[in-house]
Amino acid sequence: MRTNETVIDRFKSQIIDAKKQSTCVRIRGGGSKDFYGVNLEGEIVDTNEFTGITEYEPTELVLTARSGTPLKEIEQTLNENNQMLPFEPPHMGTKATFGGCIASGFSGPRRASQGAVRDFVLGARILNADAVDLQFGGKVMKNVAGFDVSRLLAGSFGTLGLILESSVKVLPKPEMERTVLFDLDIQSALEKMNTLAGSPIPLSATCFDGNQLAVRLSGSEIGVIAAHKKIGGEVSEGASYWQSIKEQTHPFFGSEGCLYRLSVNPTAPINRYTDALIEWNGSTRWVWNNGTLAEHQDFANEHGGHATVFRGNQLGNPISSISPALQVLQQKIKNSMDPDGIFGKNRLFAEF
């Protein structure tokens, strides 16, 4: 096992070599999100050796860890202290790392009620495109000094810099969780999701999987029981169900081809997507095949959002489409942080 300093030196020399040779690098933790993106280019910079929780005091509600730390280890440590990562990150395999969790920006069932990875990122330490060690944000709850680079890194898929360490806000685990089921068709399920999300109840997740609407309530025991009385529904075992949605091991995700994620206004109509899996109170619709990215994007555009190819993309094809004005800004940001295009070429965009 090498020391952390020598691992950082290796990261640095890989970045500097890439810059000298005008090649690129691909930052990789457990590789659990390799399925996502336009392309996978460049020599791998492996973060697996760079591990450890560097700071965690439960009463501060802040945890800081190195990027190669297994996500499992982080969740375990939090669990021992009756706390959790509020965004409930999907692992997508056994090897997920903390750095990959931040860089992918994927969030789980609690997304609609608690927020995404980016909502809980407080700070980051990175190596930039010159292999310089930089620190943004911090380890405190509120911080508006300078541009919010650490949030910008969430979901950047290793294309802006190498995340060495991140600090995130954590929360106490709810005292109680209860999942209840409703037998509804897709249209009524969508309506119910929106109604529940607009009611003052401790709602923490919703999912319609083609058969039933599952609703999770989380909070104090007395609050959850009171809310259940109010909304009704048949109690069901929840933990493994939500796990299967989060990790995409639910039978719905067992198909083949292209899996699209439509992120839209929560009230967008079902339209032709009668076989969609709906999450996040209506705002996320998962669909298999059933058209091209452009067609899905048309629908999403019309309903205030975006379509993304989540799985099964043909290498080299774009995974999303955004307005030209937005594309220009995206590219400017990339250029400002990584002018030579060293990090994760074509991972997010077909053009850079």
Place this chain on the structure above:
Amino acid sequence: MGHSERDLNENPVALIDKQTLVKKFLSVLSTESVKYETEDLTPFECDGLSAYPQIPMIVVLPENEDQVCQVMRICHQYKAPIVFRGAGTGLSGGAIPYDQGVLLVLSKLKRITHIDPVGRYAVVQPGVRNAAISEATKIHELYYAPDPSSQIACSIGGNVAENSGGVHCLKYGLTVNNILKVRFVTIEGDIVEIGSEGLDSPGYDLLALVTGSEGLLGVVTEVTVKLLPTPEKAQAIMASFDDVEKAGRAVADIIAAGIIPAGLEMMDKKAINAVEQFIGAGYPMDAAAMLLCESDGSSEEVASEIQKTTEVLNKAGATEITISSDETHRLKLWAGRKSAFPAVGRVLPDYFCMDGTIPRKTLPDVLKRIAAMEDQFQLQCANVFHAGDGNLHPLIMFDANEGDQLHRAELYGAAILELCVEVGGTITGEHGVGIEKINQMCIQFDNQEIQTFLNLKRAFDPDGRLNPGKAIPTLNRCAEFGHMHVHRGEERFPDIPRF
């Protein structure tokens, strides 16, 4: 702090012909929307930070997004620097005008364009007051969560630009966590939509970058905010302590018990007394510190959380506990907290409101050291504190017309900010850097980090014409400041020009 003189060389600006610009603006705006006579400009000379007034060259008040774009294009064509202004309540000088530039005021864009009660969002123009959103959505039993104490006056555009918080952000987050989308006009006058009506958008999170960017990247012309269901019930606890440290520890105990209150605020004796004399909120005048702790949710949830919290507070040594008896009583308790700044403003004519955030565990030590500085700088300081988030608001009281009080207040403020960085915190939790804390940016960040910020700024604004001299210092400034900083504590020669 320490910013009495602003560095104009920082942003080389060609001399701009005022007459030409006025004529151009009058060709796209109504006569009342273009102001260029000194008497019409004076009301815009400062924002909530009153110590450094500056008269702008021209003020424009566009009435719609299209006019905003046109103004931006004209400024771009004539290379005119632009400062944006919402309601002008900012406390770090972000909206202080530039004497050789244009002040673009968004206050006429104050329409709530659309409320979708089912989809739970509202689309509003940037000049809409923060509180107006929740007022308008009340009939749907929905509200917009971030509630800065200035909410009856401040604009949502300003909130986005500062990433404003409020007393409820421990549980409900800051502005960045409560908006879905913005329309944004670039320096070239182009409109970009950032974010979406869904929850996540492809590519880099520009919404996070633009939020809190203090008017340095472009102008926000529309905001789509998330609406939350109004909790069935809210109840507040007021707890007195005979010792500030005990109150600080009680905060950690509440979190350790697994409770995330809807609000968790702390005030020290000076702040309590100022508020009590100002509005009579029923605060304990004899306490060394008090906590205001709110629970919200269903009646059942609130009852159980209030009981749990009360137990923790008793164990932590609270000397007196009052639980709000009804909605009027609860609002009265909050009214005291929300009027803390103006209340302190009554004690002496001027105050600086500091805004550092610190790891919560360092609170007792930091408060002790801030109190010790009162002697050092011969000024009084009252403390108001978003305790749950570790966000401090020391209020340094002074009279700018008395001797060197302004100067001493600046030094006091600078020392507090540096203390916050020293204990692992930040110079600003929610009020922004503006011009007020620009020197301390050089302490919190090293040159390479600042260079990263400058590069991002350049990506949007290559010539540095949007809100020049604010928020991100130039490396030259940091070099100068670093030089002075080393010598601080020795004799200072305030009369010698520094730049």
